[in-house]
Amino acid sequence: MIAQRLAPRSAPEVGDALRECAHSNGAVRVEGGDTLRAMGYELDRPVIPLSMSKVHGMVAHEYHDLTCAVRAGTRLAAFDAALGERGQFVPLDAPQRAKATVGGTLAAGWLGPRRHLYGRARDAVIGTHTVLADGTLVRAGGMVVKNVTGYDMSKLYVGSFGTLGVLVQANFKTLPLPPVRRVLLAPLPEGTRDRAAAQLWALPVPPAAALCVEGFRKAIDGTDGIDGRVFVLLEGSQALVDRATREIRSALGRAGVPETAIVDTGAAACFERVLDACIENLGERSITFRVLGEPAGAVPRAVAARDAAHRCELFTDVLFDVMNGDLFLRVSDRDARTFDAKAEAFVDALTAIAPHRAIVGGNARIRTAIDPWGRPPGALERMRGLKASFDPSRILNPGRFIGRI
Amino acid sequence: MVEMSDSGLVPRLIDALGADAVKTSPEDLGVYAFDAYSQGRPPDAVVLPSSTRDVAAAVKVARDCGVPIVPRGAGTGLCGGAAPSAGGVVFSLARMNRVLELDVKNRRAHVQPGLINFELSAQAAPAGLFYAPDPSSQRACTIGGNIGTNAGGPHCLSYGTTVNHVLGLEIVDECGEIERTWVEQSGYDLTGTLVGSEGTLGITCSAWVRLLRLPEAVRVWLAAFADVESASAAVSAIVASGIVPTALEMLDRLAIAAVEAAFACGYPTDAGAVLLIECAGFSDDLDAYESAMQQFAADCGALSWRSARSPQERDALWAGRKGALGATGRIAPNYYIQDVVVPRTKLPAALEAVATACASRGIQVANVFHAGDGNLHPLLLYDRSVSKQTAAVIDAGNDILQAAIELGGTISGEHGIGFEKRGTLTRVFSTEDLAAMARVRDVFNPRGMLNPEKIFPSGVSCAEIPR
Numbered sequence: 119m120i121a122q123r124l125a126p127r128s129a130p131e132v133g134d135a136l137r138e139c140a141h142s143n144g145a146v147r148v149e150g151g152d153t154l155r156a157m158g159y160e161l162d163r164p165v166i167p168l169s170m171s172k173v174h175g176m177v178a179h180e181y182h183d184l185t186c187a188v189r190a191g192t193r194l195a196a197f198d199a200a201l202g203e204r205g206q207f208v209p210l211d212a213p214q215r216a217k218a219t220v221g222g223t224l225a226a227g228w229l230g231p232r233r234h235l236y237g238r239a240r241d242a243v244i245g246t247h248t249v250l251a252d253g254t255l256v257r258a259g260g261m262v263v264k265n266v267t268g269y270d271m272s273k274l275y276v277g278s279f280g281t282l283g284v285l286v287q288a289n290f291k292t293l294p295l296p297p298v299r300r301v302l303l304a305p306l307p308e309g310t311r312d313r314a315a316a317q318l319w320a321l322p323v324p325p326a327a328a329l330c331v332e333g334f335r336k337a338i339d340g341t342d343g344i345d346g347r348v349f350v351l352l353e354g355s356q357a358l359v360d361r362a363t364r365e366i367r368s369a370l371g372r373a374g375v376p377e378t379a380i381v382d383t384g385a386a387a388c389f390e391r392v393l394d395a396c397i398e399n400l401g402e403r404s405i406t407f408r409v410l411g412e413p414a415g416a417v418p419r420a421v422a423a424r425d426a427a428h429r430c431e432l433f434t435d436v437l438f439d440v441m442n443g444d445l446f447l448r449v450s451d452r453d454a455r456t457f458d459a460k461a462e463a464f465v466d467a468l469t470a471i472a473p474h475r476a477i478v479g480g481n482a483r484i485r486t487a488i489d490p491w492g493r494p495p496g497a498l499e500r501m502r503g504l505k506a507s508f509d510p511s512r513i514l515n516p517g518r519f520i521g522r523i
Numbered sequence: 524m525v526e527m528s529d530s531g532l533v534p535r536l537i538d539a540l541g542a543d544a545v546k547t548s549p550e551d552l553g554v555y556a557f558d559a560y561s562q563g564r565p566p567d568a569v570v571l572p573s574s575t576r577d578v579a580a581a582v583k584v585a586r587d588c589g590v591p592i593v594p595r596g597a598g599t600g601l602c603g604g605a606a607p608s609a610g611g612v613v614f615s616l617a618r619m620n621r622v623l624e625l626d627v628k629n630r631r632a633h634v635q636p637g638l639i640n641f642e643l644s645a646q647a648a649p650a651g652l653f654y655a656p657d658p659s660s661q662r663a664c665t666i667g668g669n670i671g672t673n674a675g676g677p678h679c680l681s682y683g684t685t686v687n688h689v690l691g692l693e694i695v696d697e698c699g700e701i702e703r704t705w706v707e708q709s710g711y712d713l714t715g716t717l718v719g720s721e722g723t724l725g726i727t728c729s730a731w732v733r734l735l736r737l738p739e740a741v742r743v744w745l746a747a748f749a750d751v752e753s754a755s756a757a758v759s760a761i762v763a764s765g766i767v768p769t770a771l772e773m774l775d776r777l778a779i780a781a782v783e784a785a786f787a788c789g790y791p792t793d794a795g796a797v798l799l800i801e802c803a804g805f806s807d808d809l810d811a812y813e814s815a816m817q818q819f820a821a822d823c824g825a826l827s828w829r830s831a832r833s834p835q836e837r838d839a840l841w842a843g844r845k846g847a848l849g850a851t852g853r854i855a856p857n858y859y860i861q862d863v864v865v866p867r868t869k870l871p872a873a874l875e876a877v878a879t880a881c882a883s884r885g886i887q888v889a890n891v892f893h894a895g896d897g898n899l900h901p902l903l904l905y906d907r908s909v910s911k912q913t914a915a916v917i918d919a920g921n922d923i924l925q926a927a928i929e930l931g932g933t934i935s936g937e938h939g940i941g942f943e944k945r946g947t948l949t950r951v952f953s954t955e956d957l958a959a960m961a962r963v964r965d966v967f968n969p970r971g972m973l974n975p976e977k978i979f980p981s982g983v984s985c986a987e988i989p990r
Contacts, residue, residue, distance in 0.1 A: 238707075507965065
């Protein structure tokens with residue numbers, strides 16, 4: 119008889135749990151901080167939750183080498199704190215850092231707004247320990263920053279939503295924390311957005327993050343301030359940040375933005391609120407979509423998506439990542455009872471504009487009626503082949519991923 | 524040996540691609556038996572496809588005839604990855620060498636695999652952009668080959684290796700099926716998995732790659748030290764300081780002598796080691812970086828410090844580093860270059876192990892390497908015509924691999940495993956680790972006809988895992 123909830127404390131215990139599960143023809147839902155639970159299909163087999171929260175803590179921080187090894191269940195906030203003691207960080211820019219785990223963030227392949235500068239989460243990974251569906255522990259990579267010894271299997275596990283194996287440890291290359299972080303906030307009237315985005319994208323000193331925000335009022339700066347803002351995060355030396363501030367003010371001025379406020383103290387917290395907003399939801403009466411894209415042409419696409427929602431009489435909150443082209447669009451209604459029908463109508467319009475849109479937050483009930491991943495990507499059959507090879511009995515997160523893998 | 528059933532192979536290839544694209548003369552086949560590491564077995568035919576469709580058509584012919592398929596860029600690989608080990612058809616992508624689209628607005632390019640690495644940066648430069656991965660062979664090697672080996676180069680210290688710059692791929696698999704991947708979309712990261720797979724999962728037919736903006740300012744400095752130990756200490760101090768240079772390269776005494784004899788680029792020949800340091804970025808920061816670097820060097824006993832004052836001086840300092848391999852030809856008729864990585868703080872121990880492995884066999888060794896990454900490239904100098912020297916070099920190379928593993932490092936940082944190191948892979952990975960890789964191989968390359976006898980030690984398959 120298997121427990122109702124599995125909470126292994128180590129990699130071998132994860133292996134034991136999976137072997138036992140396979141033996142009894144069971145399946146598991148792998149859980150990190152459960153912050154991205156809204157992503158993906160409902161599982162299509164009965165599952166036992168496998169919580170990774172007890173497989174946590176730093177394994178090693180080789181700070182002179184700028185590398186570290188951390189267990190998958192470590193919360194992002196704890197990871198930040200441990201690395202921060204030595205003035206370092208790993209750019210895993212996922213929401214809800216107090217809850218979200220390193221393993222969950224990697225499994226989701228979460229793409230953050232600073233990746234144009236520091237790389238994606240997967241680019242920082244130099245090694246992984248993973249327990250496969252049959253309970254075998256496999257290692258990939260190592261603790262060196264350059265490595266072409268065999269296939270880079272970590273790339274496959276990162277972003278696989280736990281459907282190929284359970285990440286138990288990740289090794290990273292770390293970066294030195296920037297000496298200065300500064301947030302700039304400016305109003306961004308509707309007519310200025312396209313020009314402002316173009317100016318920000320072309321700045322000589324690229325900001326660490328730049329997002330246009332419409333809605334998400336209290337979520338980001340804690341005020342009911344004007345709607346339509348630009349949020350810019352600058353990171354670097356004092357001299358560089360000061361120069362970038364001057365250049366941004368001048369560039370935004372050219373785009374028609376009248377004034378820019380500086381937030382120095384609390385810049386990090388302000389950035390985290392922006393990350394949180396990406397999946398923030400209003401319970402039963404909202405869904406948040408993510409559209410990944412490229413910077414050029416992304417503003418008109420964001421506007422088209424928003425306008426489509428308005429035509430369906432939905433409220434919208436928009437986060438648009440200027441440097442990477444991502445769009446986060448939350449649609450909502452005052453009343454959950456009227457929301458479902460409107461949302462279903464809107465999804466068709468959105469899918470026409472952005473076929474690969476994904477749901478990242480919100481209403482779990484209606485998700486069964488809406489495809490959470492949009493149109494499948496190319497090479498889907500190859501992905502199915504990998505799933506069949508790695509997890510033939512469909513033990514790991516069965517049916518959750520793209521194509522119901 | 525692969526079982527051959529190649530009757531009609533050549534006529535069918537000619538039928539598919541045209542006679543102009545199929546080479547079968549003994550001279551041609553002899554040339555394509557080599558890469559920069561070794562001589563393999565001459566192929567049965569060489570094809571020079573002009574399009575993805577050509578590649579797919581020729582792969583189908585090779586598949587039907589049951590012969591191996593060996594993709595090839597410029598053949599500059601250093602581990603036998605492009606040398607056919609069992610005959611078959613070599614796919615030279617040399618004719619697919621164009622930039623298909625330069626997307627300046629999104630700072631990226633769509634390129635064919637046979638494009639020379641350096642050519643991409645040259646074509647992007649007028650738009651203020653460049654392609655970051657820059658292997659030392661960048662004037663000869665191709666983007667497709669770089670993707671195959673996940674190539675690095677001196678600047679990957681801050682920019683990352685090839686995999687960090689590939690956005691999407693178009694490949695042809697073992698069955699001749701065309702597959703397209705993109706890194707930033709939902710689904711498994713096939714792009715990241717394919718990069719570095721050394722032609723064992725598919726043939727790259729085109730790639731979307733990221734371009735970076737040319738840095739606003741670049742400074743290059745040369746610090747000389749009495750010995751490699753003090754230079755290594757400076758490397759550790761720099762890496763730990765929080766300033767990440769764009770490149771941090773070391774040359775030891777013998778390498779300095781070789782490059783000075785060849786290029787007279789101004790390296791101090793009385794030094795035991797030099798560090799070539801480059802910081803690219805913003806003019807606002809570089810004065811502070813220079814003071815910091817100079818201080819670290821001084822603290823570690825630097826004998827001298829030189830700052831390149833002009834782009835010409837910068838190029839001269841780099842010329843020594845980039846030409847170091849060829850320059851050793853002045854010291855010995857042959858060299859064997861090894862490629863290992865260790866945690867950066869283990870550099871002194873690794874260099875000592877290299878010295879011991881070579882000295883005990885009477886082999887001269889020059890070290891020219893990516894110190895900032897902990898990526899060593901000992902050049903073992905020898906004369907192939909002198910009996911037993913080749914064997915001694917191979918033995919020493921093995922000791923160096925073992926030392927890297929024992930220091931917590933690995934057996935290849937950027938050259939790949941290819942044919943050369945496949946037997947050593949079992950010293951780094953367990954049977955289970957390798958079986959997981961084999962699962963991936965078997966999904967793309969179920970018959971094992973794509974670049975056989977590369978990467979995997981003989982006999983690795985997923986069937987070895989007890990179910």
